[in-house]
Amino acid sequence: MPALPAGEVGLVTPRDFVFPGTYTFKNGQTLNGFTLRYETYGELNATRDNAVLICHALSGDHHCAGWHRADDRKPGWWNNLIGPGKAVDTTRFYVICANVIGGCQGSTGPSSINPETQRPFGNSFPFVTITDMVRTQKLLLDHLGIAELHAVIGGSMGGMIATAFAIECPQFVRRCLAMATTSREGAQAIAFNEVGRQAIMQDPAWNGGDYARDGGPRVGLAIARMMAHITYLSDASMDRKFGRRRTQTGAETQFEVESYLRHQGQSFINRFDANSYLAITRALDDFDLASSYGSLEQAFAGVQAETLVMGFTSDWLFPPEQNRAIALALLRAGKRVSYAELSTDLGHDSFLLESRELYSLVHGFLERPAGSLNFAI
């Protein structure tokens, strides 16, 4: 692959999609209207079939490329992948990314005001599933006039949404790219999420989920984030980044990894809602394709999309085996699928890596002719 020019999408403005009807969640609960905040980059073509949907992870949002203001310290979370001439080329594709339902970055979620009570929904927000994230985003894509998705792409929870999208809307999704993901979490991943939830719910400021928008269980949420952050990295990458180095903080000496984690916890509580964290981790834990459809092969029986699954060797949260299992089940279901395993030592967050190999795989997957995918491991 030739080197990709590093064009930028530049300044971007989020927009709100307001769905005016009644939305019925998978579990039967309803919401009278909802909002999804989203961004788009590039232009929809005349045949309205060059759209690429980007799906974010647990703590991500709709802002995956470009800058909101010229003086922003950081661009969107997947800016290294998305832009003119980049792996997801915005001169060719109309790229869309929406904050999930249940989120807290502008989309309707537990921190939104319940019009019936004029207070945040809090813990009374309907139970959100990955399927609901798919269905609400499908309503957004319909609203945008998209005829079909050239591709749906996501890592971690985003990979679950991408996979579920290909299952839920088989005629609509032509290519599906799922990275660092799983068709169902194991007991360890559930356990880490549960400890995070306990940290939040045992914080007196959680108050049964009823707290002011600028208040809430900040301590518990910071603890949950610190712990989860460890699971996103690898032992090797933490050793390389921090080792056992110590740093002086006032009178106190602490390990650098300690101050790093405290910073991660503190910055997270300023941008994330604790009830959203509960709702989205529950959606993650609840996701289980084999259980929902009888088997993984049956889950994939109707899939029309060509799929690329990517695992990362150092990912111990959703390890390579769990990614490979998705690809193998698609293969057994008679689908076009390829599996790539990248050797990295950055852990689960490797899908956000600045890696020529990753860019090349994504670029190739999006640009190759339809039907040219063969299973390779």
Next chain:
Amino acid sequence: MPALPAGEVGLVTPRDFVFPGTYTFKNGQTLNGFTLRYETYGELNATRDNAVLICHALSGDHHCAGWHRADDRKPGWWNNLIGPGKAVDTTRFYVICANVIGGCQGSTGPSSINPETQRPFGNSFPFVTITDMVRTQKLLLDHLGIAELHAVIGGSMGGMIATAFAIECPQFVRRCLAMATTSREGAQAIAFNEVGRQAIMQDPAWNGGDYARDGGPRVGLAIARMMAHITYLSDASMDRKFGRRRTQTGAETQFEVESYLRHQGQSFINRFDANSYLAITRALDDFDLASSYGSLEQAFAGVQAETLVMGFTSDWLFPPEQNRAIALALLRAGKRVSYAELSTDLGHDSFLLESRELYSLVHGFLERPAGSLNFAI
């Protein structure tokens, strides 16, 4: 090895060793007297050289074999290993196990009353190191009239203490058996400990370390324990034990692994002091033989003991490599050492495993003639 008979040490009574003098900690702080609670099994021989010291892990204590009362639900924590005819044979050895200084099971620690203030030491307790755990236990062994240790044995933190004992008292220790341990934690292990400490210290009930003996940061301590407990198990063992099974608790459905962890957290807060947890995890994080002595080889330069190091394949907290590194450094320092790596899928807690292979290794190491150890990997 022939099958070992499963004799039991039976009912045991803890005793207290009260050191009346001034103890100076490694960092220079002092304590006017201290107590170590301990148990012994078997009899000291006439030459006073058949003693085996057992060293416990972070949340362990002096009660490693037998029962305190006939109706005890569980025996001591290493009862499967220690007893008449067992791997650590109490018909041959005089076995001693003491709760560490800084602990909370009867030995002097942060929850002990400071005679100067008539309140618990709390956060003002001297900074405890692994070296202090060694030196205070050496005072106990002197008090018991032990001429030399036939062996010192420990897993996890107990392995650190065992290794440090062989360094600190080279003439005194003939054999050293360290399992599932490390000569220094990596950044990930420090990070997990730090999140646990933050959970405790951010709990308002911690109150800067000043709380009543029956109070304290129960919520934070439970969170810390739940998280740490995940790191003691393996992904595979959690999947086998819990998978994604759900259980009904009142009106709520939750994953079995969730209720298991909640139970772990709740039972821990009834037996452990939060300030002890802070002190002992800090001792763990602080332990760094290479840094303390210039290199690992220099740390081991004076060791006289024959050493057996055991790593467990599924231990991701103190992985096999970190155990092997101890053995290799001892070898490079010209010492008699053997390394054994056991294939298990129980994670860090594998050293507590009921395993004939483990019993055989321990038994063989204790009973073989002196000087017969050869390095084998």
